[in-house]
């Protein structure tokens with residue numbers, strides 16, 4: 115016997131089996147019981163949330179003998195009876211010529227769609243109601259939309275339309291306003307995981323709870339995706355699906371490997387970070403997949419900490435921010451592995467608390483510290499000036515005042531100059547980190563006691579650059595240049 119995908123087998127057979135959309139199934143059950151069914155529904159929601167399944171259930175229910183009997187006798191129907199799945203109409207539904215289904219996203223020709231829609235004017239062959247289920251309705255051609263519009267404005271007798279879309283804003287208002295709109299929600303992980311466990315039990319497959327949770331998380335609200343993932347794992351596993359089966363089958367990095375990287379970063383142990391990331395790469399995973407998994411894992415850890423009453427996540431948040439930035443840098447880059455490595459290395463760099471850095475520090479540092487600071491400043495300034503003359507002119511006016519605890523204090527005589535330097539401070543710090551190999555913070559101070567800038571030592575180009583810069587920033591001592 116051919117293997118039937120779980121997605122097909124897991125499809126709801128009655129409204130009571132519609133998972134995660136109780137607000138819709140309840141409302142529909144009431145409407146059907148009261149005989150208040152609309153002839154046009156617009157089913158809106160993300161992929162895999164049950165739109166097409168619901169459309170099929172409704173189409174089937176409109177033709178179900180038992181549903182009709184109940185409606186005629188005024189007996190309220192339960193969700194599990196909608197539809198009955200036992201009467202002839204229900205049994206023949208799947209092969210019924212009176213139920214027309216198509217996907218507007220597939221490459222059907224305009225003529226094809228028009229021909230299918232034109233059959234709406236013909237009486238149903240066997241069924242009570244002729245039903246049209248159209249997926250991705252926002253992809254229909256202009257002509258097709260107009261035909262549908264005409265059909266729902268003046269519906270032929272015994273015809274019902276189920277229009278499904280993932281993008282409501284692309285559906286013309288004229289259609290939206292004439293349909294009963296059903297909004298499908300993303301299905302929470304806490305609903306998907308227990309459902310998977312139940313389904314696995316029915317199939318006599320042992321599915322471990324953490325494996326079910328992982329699949330539910332990956333599905334991101336889509337039951338179809340969850341079932342597809344489960345299917346893939348089921349095909350590869352041997353009677354039992356474990357967390358590592360899920361990781362292996364779906365090509366994921368294990369939580370242990372992720373935790374290894376995270377702990378190494380937290381411990382500021384760069385050697386360990388290097389080893390952990392090399393191991394992750396050697397399993398054949400792409401850098402962006404690793405970075406994204408790290409972000410998800412960090413988020414999970416935050417939630418666990420939150421549950422445990424923890425409040426301080428600044429370390430984790432910093433990691434998430436840096437990784438998110440690195441993921442966007444990776445797109446279109448030829449060196450994604452290096453970007454990830456550098457991001458993690460930077461995160462693992464020893465950090466100081468700079469919050470209390472004073473605005474002005476007189477020269478009191480031991481001279482060897484000051485020399486080291488001057489050397490760093492000189493090296494960075496040289497490297498940046500080579501790229502940007504404008505910056506170079508500012509650096510010439512700086513005096514290194516102090517260097518301690520990886521904070522380099524740079525003073526300027528004028529406030530304007532200090533502000534100008536402040537604007538490129540981040541760039542300076544980034545370059546410093548590259549040059550020195552660790553994080554260096556720059557503190558900018560104003561020291562009016564400094565001797566006036568010696569402009570005559572400057573080259574002609576630097577002078578004109580500085581003059582331009584000072585004018586732009588309205589620095590007070592700009593006149594001195596013109597002397």
Ligand SMILES: [Zn+2]
Nearest residue numbers: 178198201204
């Ligand atoms: Zn039936």
